[in-house]
Amino acid sequence: MEKFTTHRGVGAPLKQSNVDTDQIIPAVYLKRITKTGFDDALFAGWRKNPEFVLNQPEYRNASVLVAGADFGTGSSREHAVWALRDYGFKAVISSRFADIFRGNSGKQGLLAAQVDQSDVELLWKLMEEQPGVEIQVDLESRTVTCGPVTVPFQIDDYTRWRLMEGLDDIGLTLQHEADIDAYERTRPAFKPTTLPART
Amino acid sequence: MTSTQTTAPRTLAEKVWNDHLVRQGEAGRPDLIYIDLHLLHEVTSPQAFEGLRLAGRGLRRTDLTIATEDHNTPTENIFSTIADETSRKQIETLRRNCEEFGVRLHSLGDAEQGIVHVVGPQLGLTQPGMTVVCGDSHTSTHGAFGALAFGIGTSEVEHVMATQTLSLAPFKTMAINVEGTLKPGVSSKDIILAVIAKIGTGGGQGHVLEYRGSAIRSLSMEARMTICNMSIEAGARAGMIAPDQTTFDYVQGRPHAPQGEDWDAAVEYWKTLHTDEGATFDREVFINADELEPFVTWGTNPGQGVPLSQAVPDPEDAGDDNAKDAARRALEYMGLEAGTPMKQIPVDTVFLGSCTNSRIEDLRAAAAIVKGRSKAENVRVMVVPGSAKVRLQAEAEGLDKVFTDFGADWRFAGCSMCLGMNPDQLAPGERCASTSNRNFEGRQGKGGRTHLVSPVVAAATAVRGTLSAPSDLDPVA
Numbered sequence: 185m186e187k188f189t190t191h192r193g194v195g196a197p198l199k200q201s202n203v204d205t206d207q208i209i210p211a212v213y214l215k216r217i218t219k220t221g222f223d224d225a226l227f228a229g230w231r232k233n234p235e236f237v238l239n240q241p242e243y244r245n246a247s248v249l250v251a252g253a254d255f256g257t258g259s260s261r262e263h264a265v266w267a268l269r270d271y272g273f274k275a276v277i278s279s280r281f282a283d284i285f286r287g288n289s290g291k292q293g294l295l296a297a298q299v300d301q302s303d304v305e306l307l308w309k310l311m312e313e314q315p316g317v318e319i320q321v322d323l324e325s326r327t328v329t330c331g332p333v334t335v336p337f338q339i340d341d342y343t344r345w346r347l348m349e350g351l352d353d354i355g356l357t358l359q360h361e362a363d364i365d366a367y368e369r370t371r372p373a374f375k376p377t378t379l380p381a382r383t
Numbered sequence: 384m385t386s387t388q389t390t391a392p393r394t395l396a397e398k399v400w401n402d403h404l405v406r407q408g409e410a411g412r413p414d415l416i417y418i419d420l421h422l423l424h425e426v427t428s429p430q431a432f433e434g435l436r437l438a439g440r441g442l443r444r445t446d447l448t449i450a451t452e453d454h455n456t457p458t459e460n461i462f463s464t465i466a467d468e469t470s471r472k473q474i475e476t477l478r479r480n481c482e483e484f485g486v487r488l489h490s491l492g493d494a495e496q497g498i499v500h501v502v503g504p505q506l507g508l509t510q511p512g513m514t515v516v517c518g519d520s521h522t523s524t525h526g527a528f529g530a531l532a533f534g535i536g537t538s539e540v541e542h543v544m545a546t547q548t549l550s551l552a553p554f555k556t557m558a559i560n561v562e563g564t565l566k567p568g569v570s571s572k573d574i575i576l577a578v579i580a581k582i583g584t585g586g587g588q589g590h591v592l593e594y595r596g597s598a599i600r601s602l603s604m605e606a607r608m609t610i611c612n613m614s615i616e617a618g619a620r621a622g623m624i625a626p627d628q629t630t631f632d633y634v635q636g637r638p639h640a641p642q643g644e645d646w647d648a649a650v651e652y653w654k655t656l657h658t659d660e661g662a663t664f665d666r667e668v669f670i671n672a673d674e675l676e677p678f679v680t681w682g683t684n685p686g687q688g689v690p691l692s693q694a695v696p697d698p699e700d701a702g703d704d705n706a707k708d709a710a711r712r713a714l715e716y717m718g719l720e721a722g723t724p725m726k727q728i729p730v731d732t733v734f735l736g737s738c739t740n741s742r743i744e745d746l747r748a749a750a751a752i753v754k755g756r757s758k759a760e761n762v763r764v765m766v767v768p769g770s771a772k773v774r775l776q777a778e779a780e781g782l783d784k785v786f787t788d789f790g791a792d793w794r795f796a797g798c799s800m801c802l803g804m805n806p807d808q809l810a811p812g813e814r815c816a817s818t819s820n821r822n823f824e825g826r827q828g829k830g831g832r833t834h835l836v837s838p839v840v841a842a843a844t845a846v847r848g849t850l851s852a853p854s855d856l857d858p859v860a
Contacts, residue, residue, distance in 0.1 A: 200712070201705050202584055202684045206823040211804040215455060215469035217429035217476050219537075229825050252705055254585040257618065257684070258821060259802075260520040261427065262536035280585050283620050284520060284534055291538035301705075340552065341411040353538065354438070357546045360406050360415060364548055367405040367417050374641040374649035375419055376508050377446040378487050382638035383495055383506070 185293045187350035188323055191274040193247030195319035195330065196237050197308045201252035205285065208256065208264040222263060223270040242316035250277045250307045250319070256285025256296075265292045275321045277328060277337065279304050290343040291353060297321055297328060297337035306333060323348055392659035394556045395625050396591040399531040399656065403514050405548055413550040419513040419530075421543050422499045423450035423486065425477040426804075427518025431541035432480040442484045443547045449508065450481050450488040453498045457806050458767050458794035461491050470805065484544075497770020497796040500524040500738040504608065505772055507637025511626035511653040516543060521738045521820065523614040527607035528634070529626035529656045531591070534615065554620050555665040557590040558658075561598040563672030568853045570748070571606035572740060572818070572837035574598065574670065575613040576678035576688050582668060584686040587619030590665065593658060594624050598672035604633040605744040612739045613820050616685040625657040677852045679725055680822045680835040682713035687822075689725065691840065691852050697721040716824055717832050718812070725850050728834070732763045732815040733845040734827070735838055736794075737801035740818035741769030743776050745838040750782045752842035753789040755859040759848030764791035765807065767799040791845070803828040816844040 213225035230236045237243050249268070255278040256264060265288045268276065273294065279301040281289075289296040299307075310330045311317055320329040323344060327334050346353070357364075393401070406415040421444075428450070435442065442448065455470040465471040474491070481488040489495040495502060500521055503509040515525045515532035518540040525532035539549060559578055579586075592614050599607070607624050614622030631650055634640045641649040676690040687710070689696060698710035698721065714721065719728070735741070735749050746768065758764050766786045768774035774796055777783055783793045800807040801819035809815055809831025818841050822833040834850060843851040 199708075201709050204684070204821075204823045206802075206821070206826050210825055210829070211454075211802045214426050214804065215467075215473050217433075217473055219430040219433070229829065254618065257584055258520065258615075258823060260518060260534035260536055262430075262518075262538060265536070280588060282585070282618060283588060284536060288536035288538065291536065342408075342413055342550075342552070353550060354440070354542050354545045357415065357542065357548060357550060361546075363406045363415065364417070364546060368547075371417075372648065372652070374645040374652075375513070376510060376639040376641070378420075378449040378508060378639070379446040381487050 185350045185352060188293055188295060188347040190320065190322045190324065191247065191295070192318055192320040193274060194243065194245050194316055195248045195250055195307065195311050196243040196246035197311045198237060198249055198251040199308055202254045202257055203251050204258035205256055205261050205264040206258055209261065209267045214261060214263050219266060220270060222267040226267040226271040240315070245272070247272050247274045248277065248319040248321060249273050250304060250311065252304065253278060253280045253301060255281050257282040260284045262288040262292070265289050265294050269294050277304065277307065290346065293347060293350070295321060295323060295347065297339060299328060299335055299337045303335040306335070392662035394658045394662045394664060395529060395593055395623055395656055396531060396554065396556050399512055399514065400553060402512065413552045415548050416514060416551050418516050418543050418547055418549060419447060420503065420508055420515045421448045422503055422515065422517035422522065423448065424453050424499050424519065425473045426454045427537050427540060428480065429473065429476045430537050431544055432484065434541040435544055440545045442486065442544045445485045447547065448486050450477060450486050451496055451499050451502050452477060452491050454798045454802065454804050456491050456797040458797050458799050461795045494771050494775070497772065498738045498741065498798055500612065501742060501769035501773065504528070505637070505770060507634055507640040510634055510649070511630060512656050516549065520615045521612050523619070523622045524608050524612040524738055526611040526614065526621050526623040527604060528630055529623060529653070531621055531623065533621040555590045557587060557592050557666040557668065558664040559592050559594045559668050559670065561594060561596040561670045561672050563598050565598060565672050565675060568839060569675050569677055570837045570839060571602055571609045573675050573678040574672070575610045576680065576685070576835060577670060577675055578668070579613065579617045579685050580678070580688045581670070582617055584616065584684050585618040587614065587617040590619050592617065592619045592622045593664070594622060599624055600627065603744060604629060605742045608742070609739055613685070616820055626653045677837060677840050679840065679850055681717065681719060681725065682710065683716055683822055683824050685820070685822060685835060687713055688835070691725050691850060693725060695719050695721050695723045695725065726855065727849060729814070729849045730762060730816045730834070730844055731813045732765070732809060733841050734765050734800045734815055734817040734819065735841050736765065736767030736769070736799050737819035738769065738798070739820045740838050741767060741773065743773050745818065746773070746777050746782050749838040749842040750785040752839055752853055752856070753846060754785050756789060756846050758790035758845050762845055762848050764789070764845045765794060765800060766791045767794040768796050770796045800827050802826060816841050816850060
């Protein structure tokens with residue numbers, strides 16, 4: 185995973201709440217077995233509409249998405265994060281993220297920055313006044329800056345640290361392999377195993 | 384047990400969490416939690432297996448891992464080659480991966496194949512007090528047994544494969560107290576739809592919901608699974624119900640249930656898995672079961688629901704500007720007008736299936752309604768058992784005959800029309816009363832319109848052709 189400290193890029197306003205992962209990437213695109221190449225699948229249903237925000241010339245190269253509350257609800261598909269990443273988004277700003285989506289983002293170097301709903305609306309207003317305006321997200325200071333306005337965002341300390349260091353989760357856990365071995369020795373005998381198979 | 388000794392009263396979720404602590408996080412770091420059971424399916428696993436391969440890692444505990452094929456699979460002609468090339472390739476990839484890494488797999492055509500959240504409990508692999516994960520948000524289903532069960536993304540799937548653990552910050556807890564007695568025709572699906580309408584699709588964010596109260600205690604295991612299944616639709620990480628005699632009776636005798644002395648030790652432990660007197664939840668919600676009616680969604684998220692006896696709500700009554708805007712968008716997508724009585728809305732399709740409502744009790748309840756009746760003309764009715772085992776049991780009870788006499792399609796097991804991924808899909812504009820869990824735009828097929836309902840409401844709707852409760856039906860002649 186690449187290290188993330190700060191990013192500056194064109195902001196795109198997605199003025200909707202409850203953007204579920206079926207909208208971010210419809211199920212039909214989940215049949216692929218690769219982890220990249222999902223840019224065409226992002227918001228596939230909505231992108232057919234010429235009015236959709238990402239079809240407007242000023243937002244075509246957007247890399248910071250500013251969306252309504254409850255972004256990423258529904259299915260656990262990490263493909264939603266891969267599609268955002270492959271399209272070119274580095275950060276998503278919302279007033280509330282679904283838990284699984286937020287977790288998946290942190291594993292893939294996509295910053296999920298939580299701000300107050302009033303700040304989402306302020307950013308929407310700034311983007312409407314000046315379409316194509318750039319937004320800066322700074323993970324060090326946990327702030328979002330757009331023009332003259334700077335607002336704080338929330339992210340948990342651990343995810344922030346991992347993003348800033350670009351650390352692989354599995355590698356970190358395997359440092360504690362002795363603890364896992366020790367735990368396994370204490371598991372009760374009545375816990376089920378899938379093998380040998382009984383039917 | 385490895386349980387942390389403490390005298391402070393604890394919630395059920397805290398007990399299960401503590402009993403799986405491999406390592407307590409220090410200085411703001413997450414805890415390392417052991418995973419007792421890892422369920423796999425074809426959609427969210429290929430990239431995780433590939434990750435292991437690229438890193439030269441093995442799968443740590445194949446004996447705590449099991450896979451099935453469900454999302455991509457057809458529910459007709461299951462014995463011929465899968466027609467869709469990318470679906471076929473994904474299924475073949477799962478088969479190759481399971482073989483290479485030594486994972487037990489129940490493939491299409493196998494007697495144990497089915498929806499992953501039906502298969503686990505059916506085999507007796509889901510038991511109280513376990514941690515259960517799967518790359519699938521509806522893993523919350525298994526919480527009905529008093530397990531801590533939740534969906535994860537593919538990176539976490541790979542993490543569990545490699546380490547049998549997850550790094551997690553502790554969840555908050557919320558009590559959903561449901562007291563009273565359900566009226567006839569009202570089911571556990573209506574309880575959970577009412578909960579979601581009350582707390583909203585983000586209301587449970589960061590929380591484990593514990594469903595409690597007399598109405599919950601009186602439910603069967605399968606009805607409890609329906610409730611816990613849709614915890615994710617309330618935004619929660621997981622849903623749980625404390626195990627009791629109903630739970631023990633359901634588990635006992637299943638293929639992977641403990642036996643002999645192990646059974647006694649297990650039950651002794653399971654009996655400790657309840658929220659202690661005096662334990663506090665971060666939040667509490669109260670629902671009166673006596674007042675619940677059959678529920679139905681009118682919009683494009685599961686929180687947009689009303690009692691079936693009511694009308695399509697007016698977006699102008701929907702809270703703040705964002706909620707009004709969301710409601711207007713939803714009505715436009717759904718092709719509905721505010722003020723239309725829900726029961727006057729005609730449907731094109733009725734879908735009985737999905738990990739929410741495809742178990743034998745669901746099929747029995749629907750069959751009891753349609754028996755001796757004919758389906759409404761012009762309505763397509765699909766009945767899709769949750770597993771091959773459920774299908775066989777239904778056939779042994781003659782339910783398949785009841786459904787086919789009624790005019791329904793009797794299918795093989797799989798996720799089917801719950802998600803637009805296999806051949807079972809809605810056409811653009813097609814309207815469906817569905818026992819599944821998500822009414823998102825395009826969820827059941829591009830442009831499809833979904834109304835979430837219980838199995839008995841689905842059955843009554845299939846009879847009348849408009850959204851209906853069982854009490855709306857004329858007696859069988």
